[in-house]
Amino acid sequence: xxxxxxxxxxxxxxxxxxxVLLSYKKNYLVDTNDYMAAMIYKHQLLKNIPGPRIIxxxxxxxxFGIDSHxxxxxxxxxxxxxxxxxxxxxxxxxxxxxxxxxxxxIIIISIAWFLPETGSxxxxxxxxxxxxxxxxxxxxxxxxxxxxxxxxxQENIKVDFKKLINNKxxxxxxxxxxxxxxxxxxxxxxxxxxxxxxxxxxxFKIDYKNDIISYQYYKGIKNLNNFYQYAQSKKAxxxxxxxxxxxxxxxxxxxxxxxxxxxxKKDLIMPIITTPDYLIFPDNYxxxxxxxxxxxxxxxxxxxxxxxxxxxxxxxNTNN
Amino acid sequence: xxxxxxxxxxxxxxxxxxxxxxxKKLKYQNILLLLSSYFFYACWDYRFLxxxxxxxxxSYYTVIKMHESKxxxxxxxxxxxxxxxxxxxxxxxxxxxxxxxxxxxALTHFGLKTNFWTLKLILPVGISFYTFxxxxxxxxxxxxxxxxxxxxxEYSVFVCFFPLLVAGPIERxxxxxxxxxxxxxxxxxxASDGLRQILWGLxxxxxxxxxxxxxxxxxxxxxxxxxxxxxxxGALFFTFQIYCDFSGYSDIALGxxxxxxxxxxxxxxxxxxxxxxxxxxxxxxISLTTWFRDYLYIPLGGSxxxxxxxxxxxFIIFLVSGFWHGANWTFLAWGALNAFYFLPLLLSKKNRxxxxxxxxxxxxxxxxxxxxxxxxxxxxxxxxxFFRAESITQAFSYISSIFxxxxxxxxxxxLKGRALLIIAIxxxxxxxxxxxxxNKYAIEKIGLKWNIAARWSFYYLLCLSIMFFMRQDxxxxxxxxx
Numbered sequence: 001x002x003x004x005x006x007x008x009x010x011x012x013x014x015x016x017x018x019x020v021l022l023s024y025k026k027n028y029l030v031d032t033n034d035y036m037a038a039m040i041y042k043h044q045l046l047k048n049i050p051g052p053r054i055i056x057x058x059x060x061x062x063x064f065g066i067d068s069h070x071x072x073x074x075x076x077x078x079x080x081x082x083x084x085x086x087x088x089x090x091x092x093x094x095x096x097x098x099x100x101x102x103x104x105x106i107i108i109i110s111i112a113w114f115l116p117e118t119g120s121x122x123x124x125x126x127x128x129x130x131x132x133x134x135x136x137x138x139x140x141x142x143x144x145x146x147x148x149x150x151x152x153x154q155e156n157i158k159v160d161f162k163k164l165i166n167n168k169x170x171x172x173x174x175x176x177x178x179x180x181x182x183x184x185x186x187x188x189x190x191x192x193x194x195x196x197x198x199x200x201x202x203x204f205k206i207d208y209k210n211d212i213i214s215y216q217y218y219k220g221i222k223n224l225n226n227f228y229q230y231a232q233s234k235k236a237x238x239x240x241x242x243x244x245x246x247x248x249x250x251x252x253x254x255x256x257x258x259x260x261x262x263x264x265k266k267d268l269i270m271p272i273i274t275t276p277d278y279l280i281f282p283d284n285y286x287x288x289x290x291x292x293x294x295x296x297x298x299x300x301x302x303x304x305x306x307x308x309x310x311x312x313x314x315x316x317n318t319n320n
Numbered sequence: 321x322x323x324x325x326x327x328x329x330x331x332x333x334x335x336x337x338x339x340x341x342x343x344k345k346l347k348y349q350n351i352l353l354l355l356s357s358y359f360f361y362a363c364w365d366y367r368f369l370x371x372x373x374x375x376x377x378x379s380y381y382t383v384i385k386m387h388e389s390k391x392x393x394x395x396x397x398x399x400x401x402x403x404x405x406x407x408x409x410x411x412x413x414x415x416x417x418x419x420x421x422x423x424x425x426a427l428t429h430f431g432l433k434t435n436f437w438t439l440k441l442i443l444p445v446g447i448s449f450y451t452f453x454x455x456x457x458x459x460x461x462x463x464x465x466x467x468x469x470x471x472x473x474e475y476s477v478f479v480c481f482f483p484l485l486v487a488g489p490i491e492r493x494x495x496x497x498x499x500x501x502x503x504x505x506x507x508x509x510x511a512s513d514g515l516r517q518i519l520w521g522l523x524x525x526x527x528x529x530x531x532x533x534x535x536x537x538x539x540x541x542x543x544x545x546x547x548x549x550x551x552x553x554g555a556l557f558f559t560f561q562i563y564c565d566f567s568g569y570s571d572i573a574l575g576x577x578x579x580x581x582x583x584x585x586x587x588x589x590x591x592x593x594x595x596x597x598x599x600x601x602x603x604x605x606i607s608l609t610t611w612f613r614d615y616l617y618i619p620l621g622g623s624x625x626x627x628x629x630x631x632x633x634x635f636i637i638f639l640v641s642g643f644w645h646g647a648n649w650t651f652l653a654w655g656a657l658n659a660f661y662f663l664p665l666l667l668s669k670k671n672r673x674x675x676x677x678x679x680x681x682x683x684x685x686x687x688x689x690x691x692x693x694x695x696x697x698x699x700x701x702x703x704x705x706f707f708r709a710e711s712i713t714q715a716f717s718y719i720s721s722i723f724x725x726x727x728x729x730x731x732x733x734x735l736k737g738r739a740l741l742i743i744a745i746x747x748x749x750x751x752x753x754x755x756x757x758x759n760k761y762a763i764e765k766i767g768l769k770w771n772i773a774a775r776w777s778f779y780y781l782l783c784l785s786i787m788f789f790m791r792q793d794x795x796x797x798x799x800x801x802x
Contacts, residue, residue: 001506001508003508004506004508004511008515011776011779014776015783018780018784019787122791143326143327146326147326154788205542205545
């Protein structure tokens with residue numbers, strides 16, 4: 001029995017040492033083209049661009065749906081698109097910009113219907129792999145903390161393996177067609193907009209089983225209100241707007257969306273600058289999911305976004 | 321508490337340590353096993369813990385009363401009370417909505433509109449398994465194969481032993497009870513063997529099953545967007561997913577039990593190397609198929625009573641087996657399809673032809689054996705489409721759309737990147753399974769004759785591979801839903 005315990009303990013100890021050694025290397029941060037690594041550049045923009053800025057906060061509906069260059073050109077404000085992944089959750093999205101809010105910043109929040117406050121631990125941990133400060137923006141459970149070196153080890157091995165394959169392929173002179181994957185770090189432009197999908201054919205189809213929304217009182221309203229008060233204390237302005245959405249799904253979910261809107265009107269203290277039907281588009285304006293616009297949808301949404309900001313935000317701020 | 325979770329990684333060593341170091345006496349070891357099993361179950365859903373306890377105590381009490389009855393009618397009363405109560409719980413939680421909805425739909429076809437209440441019932445985890453445990457006990461006592469257990473703790477451990485509580489194997493009282501009732505001594509080689517089997521189970525579950533699930537789900541959930549060849553790939557991914565998921569669970573259960581000095585029944589014996597369907601069913605979910613053979617097929621008359629009775633009994637077994645898996649017509653269809661596969665063997669009396677291991681003692685099978693294995697494999701993969709589909713309509717739609725012009729196109733949309741890596745790993749996995757097919761589990765004897773450095777390197781390679789493929793969003797075991 002003692003022999004068994006000693007051997008097992010020694011085996012386990014050696015294994016943990018292996019995990020630590022394999023997870024120690026952080027080169028993958030430089031070499032990775034992982035989608036979540038786009039967070040690094042977005043935060044660099046947030047820290048380096050002087051205020052006042054327009055900061056767009058949300059999930060991939062804003063990442064895929066706004067042409068920040070156009071917004072900047074028309075409104076003469078620097079724009080930072082923080083949109084990335086719905087799995088980060090509301091709290092993460094709000095927390096990640098708190099430290100970098102500057103006076104007179106204009107923060108536009110556009111989130112998915114009933115966006116969960118806590119988000120997905122897997123997505124958050126994945127983001128923290130590439131942007132370690134992200135750990136401050138969500139609560140890690142003990143199992144997530146213990147699993148983190150495993151995530152780092154996985155990423156190290158993946159990057160090393162890809163490098164090895166790429167080196168072998170180059171030695172064999174295969175013709176390399178460089179296509180930027182849609183869900184990659186390189187898909188983002190200098191404003192934080194996702195652009196690699198814009199010229200690709202749309203593949204969006206409604207999933208009538210899984211795309212039906214159920215009503216619940218949105219508990220994130222409290223978190224949004226707290227954020228609004230915090231931003232106000234930093235002399236920044238915060239506005240709420242709705243996500244883009246396909247027509248056919250809007251018809252099916254209209255009652256639930258209207259109930260959600262009524263709750264927001266009643267309890268949300270920040271100004272709501274659009275109505276839920278403002279960004280409802282034909283289904284063929286979407287790229288692959290019901291939040292990701294293609295080029296046509298993005299252009300129209302950007303125009304509407306600019307008009308809304310002109311009418312409800314910029315002119316109001318100027319008058320004040 | 322999943323076997324492949326951090327919680328279980330803390331739970332198991334804790335129970336192991338207390339079991340061998342603190343509660344050294346049999347009585348206290350059994351109490352510890354019972355309490356830890358209840359804790360394990362409560363982690364799933366504490367509300368159904370009371371159902372489990374009630375079912376256990378009811379079985380215990382009715383069996384004692386049955387055994388003590390001097391009059392035959394009284395004996396039968398207690399017997400049938402036990403059977404109907406346990407099957408009643410199972411039937412209610414698992415099948416009520418199915419029958420209510422199906423009956424209402426059937427009446428609608430005749431122009432009668434009815435409003436049956438459907439209940440929002442949660443299926444208690446493991447109910448199919450622990451119910452069948454209990455039934456095997458009461459039937460064996462009724463037939464006087466074993467004496468009833470006087471100690472309620474021993475009986476409760478038999479029903480609730482945590483490695484087999486939520487997904488089997490379905491143990492027999494004649495096999496497990498004696499082990500619970502006698503002293504257990506730590507055996508180094510058995511404990512090491514247990515750890516090896518747990519490791520192999522984790523390889524199957526985390527590396528193969530969870531990764532095959534990604535592609536199987538992707539294709540089955542959105543099948544209209546995939547080519548015929550991609551749908552074949554989807555069916556094959558599911559074929560490996562279900563085998564590795566379920567047999568992986570069984571490996572972990574058997575390995576865990578061995579750590580406590582208890583041997584559970586083997587549940588899988590390399591079924592994808594079967595040469596015909598009959599052999600497949602002797603190697604797949606062995607504890608369930610033998611349960612149905614002993615407690616349903618044989619009492620119905622078995623193979624005695626002529627060909628037609630044999631056919632009838634065979635169909636009953638396959639249909640009931642399908643239905644046991646879940647309240648859906650797809651499971652019945654899957655069972656019926658397997659019965660049709662079995663029929664030619666039955667009629668030609670070749671259902672007991674392949675009782676040995678294929679290519680025993682050899683590395684390469686004969687051409688004939690290879691064809692037989694491939695044919696059996698494709699037949700079972702085809703049947704799994706029904707098992708996986710959400711409905712009969714989806715199953716037929718899936719199958720019919722395989723046979724389209726896109727059947728002969730390369731499934732670019734699926735077989736790229738990570739999917740190709742998974743396929744390569746499946747091939748390596750099947751080679752290891754083939755080499756180890758005459759053992760209890762594939763890696764039972766691998767490395768035993770190597771030096772410690774080589775052997776540990778092999779184990780570390782498996783452990784690191786598990787770590788590399790492990791996902792943070794853990795996939796539940798498929799058979800937990802049964």
